[in-house]
Amino acid sequence: MPSAPTPLVDVIIPVHTTARPVDRTVRSVVAGGLPISDSGGVHITVVCHNVGADLIRDRLAPEHRPLVELVECSDGTGNxxxxxxxxxxxxxxxxxxxVDSDDTLAPGAxxxxxxxxxxxxxxxxxxxxVRSAGGVLRTPVPRPFRRADLDPVKDRLAYRTTSLGLIRREVLTGRGLRFQGQYATGEDQGLTARAWFGGGRIDLAPRRAHYIVHDDAAARISRGQRPLADDLAAFTDLLGGSWYGGLAAEQRAAIAAKVLRVQLFSGVHARAPQWSPADAQACRELTDLVAAVAAPALDVLSRADRDLLELIVRPGATAAEVVAASARRRRFGRPATLLTRDLxxxxxxDAPPRFMAASLVV
Structure with missing residues (x-):
């Protein structure tokens, strides 16, 4: 008996509302340069998340409907x-x-x-x-002009926490990697960290074959005002887990430095005007964990970063103090944001001068 036809690529597009321009996404996949076919081509899976497949089918152009498999997923969550x-x-x-249902791929990508x-x-x-409104999301931050066979530490792969792009399926299924729905945000952090630091070869796509992030959706699922502890939970659990503990010291430091810079400081900046004792407690727990499992990550932070870090773990810090310190660490290019405490x-x-210089050519 002949085996069932196998696609080369399965493009997976979750959609949770009819307000998303999902046909725009599908159209870009159709223009991706590969045939839409289960026999060595592209299979398009649109997962209708807590919304009826018929409603999503109506959002597709008539010529695209036969090209798409609609799958319903009803789990009562927005994750x-x-x-x-x-x-x-x-x-x-x-x-x-x-591919997110409000994003698109460059032609031929x-x-x-x-x-x-x-x-x-x-x-x-x-x-x-690439942002549709202009600008680039500068992740990862590889060595200048390095595009092939990236090293997870030297090429700062920890900063690429999204699963956007192309992943060999067996890399995920063979290791039992799944997205972690128990977290309010950061559901892909554990998966991507294990994939990038798992020993497989990672390459960059040609620059013209980019992924386009659109900002015209009414709301993205990952956005929302939550307790800081909730937003940090995926990252705290990652740093406290056995997989992370088994990494080499420089790998642990690379991941921890990213968590401090991206997750912690971004979360602090968003909540600074309403700073609370609960926020300070969440910061203390994460900072204490980093100090225990990846202390060198603290040494590559800028002086302004360290000043903010010491403030946000201090009981009694006021909202005005946190707002001012967070603003100072975002004045990039000044001595306090370029220099580390220990020269x-x-x-x-991972210290600011080399990190910033490399990010300019991403």
């Missing part, structure tokens, strides 16, 4: 982990590509990504993330 995991478990493709993966044997191919670490790859 995208459930629909992504469902589609991943159903997939038989060699590669999977997760899928063909370019898979060409790299097939030629190099890539575990993942990471595209440039012996100022030229470390």
């Amino acid at each position: 995208p982990a459930g629909p992504r995991n469902l589609a991943l478990e159903r997939s038989s493709a060699r590669y999977v590509s997760f 899928l063909a370019a990504w898979t060409a790299v993966a097939e030629r190099q044997g890539s575990a993942a191919v990471l595209p440039r993330l 012996r670490t100022v030229l470390h790859r």
Whole structure:
């Protein structure tokens, strides 16, 4: 008996509301440079998350409806982990590509990504993330002009926490990696960290084959005002887990430095005007954990970062103080945001001068 046809790529698009321009996303996948076919081409899976498949089908152009498999996922949550995991478990493709339902791919992007993966044997191919309104999301931050066979530490892969791009399916299924729906945000942190630091080859996609992040959706699922402890939970659990504890010291420090810079300081900045004792407690717990499992991560922070860090763990810090300190650490290019406290670490790859210089060419 002949085996069932197998797609080369399964493009997985979760959608949770009819307000999302999902047909715009599908149209960009169709223009991705590969045939839409289950026999060595692209399979398009649109996961209707807590919304009827018929309603989403009506949002698709008539010519696109036969090209899309609509799968319903009803879990009563707003977390995208459930629909992504469902589609991943159903997939038989060699590669999977997760695309948000309000985003698009550059023309020919899928063909370019898979060409790299097939030629190099890539575990993942990471595209440039370009904002539709202008600008670039500068993650990861590789060594200047380094585009192939990236090193998770030297090329700062920890900063790429999204699963956007192309991933060899067996990299996820073979290791039992899944999106973690128990967290309010950061559901892909554990998956991507294990994928990037798991020993497989990681390559960058050609610059023209980019992923386009649109900002015209009414709301993104991951946005929302929550207790800071909730927003940090995925990252606190990661740093306190056995997988992380088994990494080399420089790998632990690379991930921890990213968590402090991106998750902690961004969360603090958003909540600074309403700063609370509960916020300070969440900061103390994460900072104490970093000091215990990845203390060198503290040494690569700027002086302004360290000043803010010491303030937010201090009982009695006022909202006005946190607002001012958070603003100071965002005045990039000044001595306080460029220099580390110990000048012996100022030229470390994760310290501000080299990090900022590398980010300019992303």
